[in-house]
Amino acid sequence: MKYLDEYRDGRIARSLAAEIARRVTRPWVLMEICGGQTHTLMRFGLDDLLPAKIEMVHGPGCPVCVTPLEIIDKAIAIASQPGVTLISYGDMLRVPGSRTDLFHVKARGGDVRIVYSPSEALNFARANPDQKVVFFAVGFETTAPANAMAVWQAKREGLKNFSMLASHVLVPPAIRALLSAPRNRVQGFIGPGHVCTVMGYRQYEELIREFHVPIVVGGFEPVDLLEAILMLVTQLEQGRAEVENQYVRSVTYEGNLPAQKILAEVFEVCDRKWRGIGGIPESGLSLREDYAELDADRIFGTQEVTAEEPPECISAEVLQGLKKPTDCSAFAKRCTPENPLGAPMVSSEGACAAYYQYRRHTVAAGSGGH
Ligand code: SF4
Numbered sequence: 001m002k003y004l005d006e007y008r009d010g011r012i013a014r015s016l017a018a019e020i021a022r023r024v025t026r027p028w029v030l031m032e033i034c035g036g037q038t039h040t041l042m043r044f045g046l047d048d049l050l051p052a053k054i055e056m057v058h059g060p061g062c063p064v065c066v067t068p069l070e071i072i073d074k075a076i077a078i079a080s081q082p083g084v085t086l087i088s089y090g091d092m093l094r095v096p097g098s099r100t101d102l103f104h105v106k107a108r109g110g111d112v113r114i115v116y117s118p119s120e121a122l123n124f125a126r127a128n129p130d131q132k133v134v135f136f137a138v139g140f141e142t143t144a145p146a147n148a149m150a151v152w153q154a155k156r157e158g159l160k161n162f163s164m165l166a167s168h169v170l171v172p173p174a175i176r177a178l179l180s181a182p183r184n185r186v187q188g189f190i191g192p193g194h195v196c197t198v199m200g201y202r203q204y205e206e207l208i209r210e211f212h213v214p215i216v217v218g219g220f221e222p223v224d225l226l227e228a229i230l231m232l233v234t235q236l237e238q239g240r241a242e243v244e245n246q247y248v249r250s251v252t253y254e255g256n257l258p259a260q261k262i263l264a265e266v267f268e269v270c271d272r273k274w275r276g277i278g279g280i281p282e283s284g285l286s287l288r289e290d291y292a293e294l295d296a297d298r299i300f301g302t303q304e305v306t307a308e309e310p311p312e313c314i315s316a317e318v319l320q321g322l323k324k325p326t327d328c329s330a331f332a333k334r335c336t337p338e339n340p341l342g343a344p345m346v347s348s349e350g351a352c353a354a355y356y357q358y359r360r361h362t363v364a365a366g367s368g369g370h
Contacts, residue, residue: 006223007219007221007222007223008044008221009223013044013046013049013222013226016223016226016227016229016230017046017049017226019230020050020051020054020230020233021050021051023230023233023234023237024051024053024233024237025237027053027054027055028187028188028233028236029055029057029185029186029187029188029321030054030055030056030057030187030190030229030232031056031058031059031178031188031189031190031321032056032058032059032061032189032190032218032225033060033061033174033190033191033192033195034059034062034192034193034194034220035058035061035063035065035347035350035351035354036349037190037192037218037220037225038058038059038061038349038351039348039354040220040221040222040225041056041058041225041354042354042355042357042358043354043357043358045358046222046225046226056229057185057186057321057322058319058321058324058354059174059178059189059319059321060174060178060274060276060277060319061140061171061195061349062343062344062347062351063138063139063140063143063169063347064091064092064138064343064346064347064349065275065276065315065319065344065346065347065349065350065351066174066274066275066276066277066319066343067138067275067343068167068272068274068275068307069097069098069275069308069309070273070305070306070307071138071165071167072092072096072097072101072102072307073098073305073307074165074297074300074302074305075092075097075102075136075165076101076102076105077302077305078134078165078300079102079105079106079112080110081132081300083130083131083132084110084131084132084133084134085111085112085113085124085128085131085132085133085134086102086105086110086111086112086134086136086165087112087113087114087120087121087124087133087135088102088112088113088114088115088135088136088137089114089115089116089138091346091347091348092136092138093106093112093114094340094346095340095343095346096340096341096342096343097307098307111131117146118135118137118146118147118150119146119150121133121150121162122135122153122154122159125154125159125162126157128161129160129161130161131161132161132163132299133161133162133163134296134300135147135150135162135164135165136164137150137165137166137167137168138166138167138168139169140168140169140170140171140194141170141171141195141198141199142192142194142195144168144198144263144267144285145198145256145259145260145262147164147168148262148263148265148266148267149262150164151164151266151287151294152262152265154294155291155293155294162294163293163294163295163296163299164287164294164296166285166286166287166295167284168267168284168285168286169272169274169283169284169285170269170282170284171191171192171195172203172204172206172207173280173282173283174274174277174280174283175189175204176207176210176211176280177277177283178320178321179207179210179213181320183320184320186213186321187236188232188235188236189213189214189216190215190217190225190228190229191215191216191217191218191243192217193218193219193220193224193247193251194250196245196251196255197247197250197251197255197256198256198259199255199256199260200252200254200255200256201215201217201245201253201255202253202254202255204217204243205243208241208242208243211241213241214232214235214236214241214242214243215243216228216231216232216235216243216244216246217245218246218247219246219247219249224246224247227246228246228247231244231246265288266287266288266291267287268285268286269282269284269285270284270285270286271283271284272284274319275309275315275319275343276309276313276315276316276318276319276342276343276344277320310341312329312330312334312341313328313330313341314327315342315343315344318352319351324355325344325351325355325356331355331356332356335352336356337353337356340352340353
């Protein structure tokens with residue numbers, strides 16, 4: 001197949017679903033890691049197309065959703081200071097911190113701006129040398145190389161008014177944490193296609209050796225996802241556990257080596273707290289000591305900021321595949337995209353927002369979403 005339409009062809013999708021139904025003999029719980037994949041599942045109603053024996057649960061692969069509360073609070077503290085311009089992606093402005101969000105900081109006169117790439121933040125810093133410009137960098141391995149390049153470039157140019165508040169997270173340690181959890185239900189994973197475009201799929205072999213759970217790297221269109229589910233079901237029914245690549249038009253075994261090189265140059269692996277899940281060892285990226293003068297956390301003295309999650313939001317269980325958004329008593333009532341209580345309702349990639357947007361808010365709360 002060459003064209004987008006073909007990856008959305010209903011006839012192909014239905015024949016893949018029929019093949020899955022033919023092969024499946026017992027219940028399986030599968031997780032798509034990436035929020036973009038969750039969005040496609042909901043948008044095209046793919047979970048309704050699957051046989052009842054296949055349960056899809058939704059993983060922690062939405063960067064906005066897993067950015068810890070305390071990093072939002074740090075960004076708010078920095079953006080509230082005079083002479084500072086805080087720049088980030090649009091979704092981050094609506095994520096609730098402990099007491100407020102960045103939109104409210106902006107409404108109160110803070111200089112908070114939205115960009116589509118870190119190079120726009122760099123350009124703003126070059127054009128405004130008297131302003132302290134902070135780029136709020138979140139995301140998985142997918143966005144990290146462009147952010148690393150911005151920091152590398154700023155250091156090379158000796159740009160003194162640019163810094164980065166970085167909160168990057170890594171997928172393999174999150175899968176390890178999910179599989180190690182005593183309540184884990186997931187028996188197979190659809191790997192995140194965009195992350196693997198950068199990092200390859202070699203790094204998942206270790207997880208498979210450790211946990212004997214199949215992982216199929218998948219794309220983001222309906223036919224991609226159904227094909228990945230078929231590959232997973234085939235492995236599970238045959239008792240195999242391997243890493244396979246459905247998203248061959250984008251992902252290779254090694255990944256993008258120059259992108260990995262700039263990541264290693266600028267960032268180092270660190271322990272990271274995930275919103276709703278808690279601390280996961282070696283699951284994040286922070287700036288290396290060589291780049292300390294560009295680290296906003298050090299420059300603005302926010303390293304000690306901590307925060308507690310609001311108790312009513314069950315995003316921890318949603319992001320671990322233990323509950324569906326519709327199991328949350330606040331879903332579509334006190335928590336909506338206009339007034340989100342938790343991060344999974346903010347981003348279009350968040351599971352709660354995807355359920356809300358694609359008709360699932362008509363499902364009675366507590367009934368489950370499958
Ligand atoms: S519906 Fe809202 S409160 Fe409930 S888990 Fe999702 S984000 Fe949290």
